[in-house]
Amino acid sequence: MVFYNMAEKNQKIRIKDIAELAGVSEGTVDRVLHDRGDVSEKSKEAVSKVLKEMNYSPNLLARSLASKKKYRFVSLIPYYSPEEYWESVDKGFDDVLADYEHYNVTIEKYYFNQFEVRSFVEVKQQILETEFDGIILAPIFKNETLAFTQILKLKNIPFSFIDSMIPEADFLTYYGQHSFQSGYLTAKLLLELLPKKSQVIIIRTQRKGSVSNQTISRYQGFMKFIEDNHLQDVFELINVEFINNDESSNQLVLQQVFLNYNNISAAITFNSKVYRLALHLEALKKCNIRLIGYDLLNQNVHYLRQGIINCLIAQRPEKQAYFSVRDMCKQLIFKQEIKKINYVPIDVLFKENIDDYMDFVE
Numbered sequence: 001m002v003f004y005n006m007a008e009k010n011q012k013i014r015i016k017d018i019a020e021l022a023g024v025s026e027g028t029v030d031r032v033l034h035d036r037g038d039v040s041e042k043s044k045e046a047v048s049k050v051l052k053e054m055n056y057s058p059n060l061l062a063r064s065l066a067s068k069k070k071y072r073f074v075s076l077i078p079y080y081s082p083e084e085y086w087e088s089v090d091k092g093f094d095d096v097l098a099d100y101e102h103y104n105v106t107i108e109k110y111y112f113n114q115f116e117v118r119s120f121v122e123v124k125q126q127i128l129e130t131e132f133d134g135i136i137l138a139p140i141f142k143n144e145t146l147a148f149t150q151i152l153k154l155k156n157i158p159f160s161f162i163d164s165m166i167p168e169a170d171f172l173t174y175y176g177q178h179s180f181q182s183g184y185l186t187a188k189l190l191l192e193l194l195p196k197k198s199q200v201i202i203i204r205t206q207r208k209g210s211v212s213n214q215t216i217s218r219y220q221g222f223m224k225f226i227e228d229n230h231l232q233d234v235f236e237l238i239n240v241e242f243i244n245n246d247e248s249s250n251q252l253v254l255q256q257v258f259l260n261y262n263n264i265s266a267a268i269t270f271n272s273k274v275y276r277l278a279l280h281l282e283a284l285k286k287c288n289i290r291l292i293g294y295d296l297l298n299q300n301v302h303y304l305r306q307g308i309i310n311c312l313i314a315q316r317p318e319k320q321a322y323f324s325v326r327d328m329c330k331q332l333i334f335k336q337e338i339k340k341i342n343y344v345p346i347d348v349l350f351k352e353n354i355d356d357y358m359d360f361v362e
Contacts, residue, residue, distance in 0.1 A: 014336075022046040026326070027099045034102060070104045071332060073325060074127055076137035077162075079111035085272035085295045085317060089138075089162065092321025100329055107325065108132070115244050117141045117210040124148045133332060134172070136324045138163045141210040145169070160328060162320040164214035165341070173327045175320040178343045179214055182294075182313055183221025183270065185346060189311055190266050190292050191225070191235060198265035199236045201257065201289075203277055205244050205269075218270040218294075238264070242276065251280045258284065266290040275299035278308045296349075301358070305351050312354075314347035 015033075019026045024043045031037040032047040039047075075093050080086035090109070097107050110127055113119035120141050127135070128151060135152065139145035139161050149169045152159050158172040165174040190200070202222075204215065226232060240257055242250045254277075258264060267289050269277055274293020281289055282303075292311045293300060303309040323342065330336040349357055 074135040078114035088317040092318035096322040096325040179217030180221040183218035187222040187225035201267035203269035278303035
């Protein structure tokens with residue numbers, strides 16, 4: 001149990017401290033303090049009790065308003081269609097803005113085509129022509145992102161990574177999975193129960209100009225598991241390339257793969273669109289294939305519940321965006337210490353636990 005000396009100045013008490021004692025999120029504490037948004041009566045009572053015990057006053061807000069400085073942040077992520085992975089990330093930016101806009105914070109959103117490196121380069125140039133105080137971005141394309149961040153460093157503009165990380169870049173924070181470790185885990189989940197001499201399909205998606213930083217890290221982790229367990233001669237890996245948004249061609253490719261190989265037992269893709277593979281396996285009546293993929297897209301969850309996808313790896317995308325902006329505010333506005341690398345949990349989901357996971361509300 002934590003005890004506070006109420007004779008001490010209450011400005012030493014942080015919103016984080018209140019949240020931990022009340023058993024709620026920092027965002028919930030913030031909403032109670034400023035009477036904004038929907039908060040359950042149970043959470044409101046828990047926060048109010050802690051506030052009363054601490055004799056707390058929200059000095060952070062007063063400090064921010066006194067400065068009168070406006071902070072313009074930029075987000076740079078792939079554009080998306082409804083219900084795709086990046087929509088959840090974008091929602092995280094909306095959520096944090098709702099909680100922090102009274103600190104004079106705004107977020108301007110930019111998007112690029114994650115399958116064309118030229119799109120990233122063009123949008124990057126647009127951003128550099130504007131004035132901003134910090135940026136949160138998804139480093140899909142490693143080399144192009146490094147070129148961008150070198151310019152940001154020269155301009156003394158802080159930047160944070162979400163979804164994947166480039167270790168050699170001098171970033172402010174990273175929120176996301178340990179990509180390499182998640183790839184290692186998927187190999188363990190996929191291969192440990194397979195009969196020897198099984199054939200395994202690895203699906204990738206064509207990209208113009210570069211390869212996804214996230215996909216590379218996951219694939220490297222996958223292959224490291226095979227190396228560590230001396231499985232190079234135990235399983236045969238079949239590499240297959242899909243074309244983004246051309247499912248007729250993709251199904252024909254997959255059909256030909258099954259004609260050429262007669263002992264396929266498993267398949268995996270390292271991006272969020274594993275539902276495409278499930279769709280084609282269902283059409284080809286190959287639902288006995290063990291299938292693993294990433295992220296809680298509605299279509300992915302549908303096939304998980306049907307048993308066509310055996311396992312999904314989730315990574316809490318909305319939290320990545322929320323905490324990245326929150327930490328940038330802590331650093332720039334309140335001069336608080338923050339942690340640089342923040343790995344989100346690698347959530348392993350099956351049809352037996354997906355409903356409880358989806359229905360749980362923090």
